[in-house]
Amino acid sequence: TTTTRHQAGGPGVVQGFDALIVGAGFSGLYQLLCLRDRLGLSVRVLEAAEGVGGTWYWNRYPGARCDSESHSYCYTFSRELLEEWEWSERYPGQPEILRYLNHVADRFDLRRDISFGARVAAARWDEAERRWHVATEAGERFAAPFLVTAVGCLSSANIPDIPGLGEFAGRWYHTGQWPHEGVDFTGKRVGMIGTGSTGIQAAPVIAKAAAHLTVFQRTANYSIPARNAPLTPEFKRWLKENYAELRRIMHATPNGHPFPIADRSVFDVTPEEREAIYEAAWEKGGLQFRATFRDLLVDKAANDTAAEFIRAKIREVVKDPAKAAVLADIDHPFAAKRPPIDTEYFETFNRDNVSLVNLRATPIECITPRGIRTRDGAEHALDIIVFATGFDAMTGQLLRMDIRGRDGLSLREAWREGPRTYLGLQVAGFPNLFILTGPGSPSVLCNMPVPIEQHAEWVTDCIAHLRARGIARIEATPEAVDRWVEHVNEAANATLLPTVPHSWYLGANVPGKPRVFMPYAGGMARYRAICDEVAARGYEGFALG
């Protein structure tokens, strides 16, 4: 990939634009295209990496692949783009998604407005000038009336503070900051901490390459087989003919996936019919398993039937009963944490070179120069430690920038007790700051490109509305934020999602982080309708001017 290095403005020189965007991943690229090509604004994107791609630039760990199906994990705004790009597999791998985003950047000539290697350190609203001043870590300075953060939801690595890491004599890596040249596991003893979506994708691939893999599991997890495969010519043809209908489904369903959720309850069918439905979904593979019944995420008794089906599958696949018991000892409802999908994850534990450590029984005590010591006194000798330990999700990447709104109010202070937004898009006290896929938006509960396109288009329409009327400023009112936070809580509490004590949706994976259920669980279709209604009412809940 080629990158255009930004020409430094020189010390003290403030470079002025109509809008600034932080991040050149899926959301930042589309926001740039909308503001520049549809509104004709002068826009600069500030991107920390040396290339486009965001999460797909950084997450190069073995097995990195999207859990959304490729034909839905893409932009839909351009018919030509849809027609000219062909995915090769049912689920796109990281290199293919990165190629796609590079293609988009080239196709729409986006690179010329992106500064690479420009990590934003601080942003400050100047009330007199009515614009944001933004500084990068390298000291470059920019200003614009509108600031859009497009920094993703899972981009601030969570590396647990385990004593002794500094003394470890081997190498260690976090999956979200994977070396571009890859890691050679040949002949190595590898320890992997974490069994979320990432660990479950990585373990089978690492196990094939390494001398030995030890998986350190704290919370046992469900996983559904992905059943990845190359896309057939027939499917590709079918896709081209049915794209409009697929897009309609993606826009109508709560999660933005290209399949509807069945309109039946677990208890509408007999136990035998239910088993057959689960079996068929297991064979088909993927996140569609969650869509087999409408009440899986709202009724614990309904959920138990799916949970028990999957536990039985784990016990069937994993030959060693002791390992199977640890892997199937899952303490939360199915899909109440983000459900992973896998390629031979449970099968991996049948390999001779894979062992499993149950951290619930024997927690990690420390890292030694030679490996990981658990509380039972065992020292697991390792050459490499892989942290598949997730992210300081949804807020981490925003709060590591020093963002200050009116009267010097910092975002960190405003969110001391947890994030508070209106529609996930704006924060009271921070005029003209738009957050894409922010806390309070459906984002991470969806197939991400769907909310991303919606957010970027909504922000674009909003800025067009303001400029057409000569309005310099828009800011969420505190009352609108209070109402939205209450609505986000109500939506979450109507589901089983907040019942999991160790979920990153709640910030529970990061010590000291306030426990607030962050994403909006009311569904993407409902969210879109609310945002449209807000705009139609002249941006109700926002103070304009």
Ligand code: N01
């Ligand atoms: O992170 P996670 P992830 N000691 O937070 C464990 C998206 N994603 O990177 O559950 C020991 O889910 C932790 O244990 P526990 C997707 O939205 C998408 O896997 O806290 N263990 C857990 O097992 C996903 O949900 C795709 O008890 C520790 C694991 O580490 C999100 O990214 C692919 C620990 C972290 O799981 C994050 O997934 C991959 C400690 N100190 C990811 N700290 C695609 O669709 C944490 N853990 C491509």
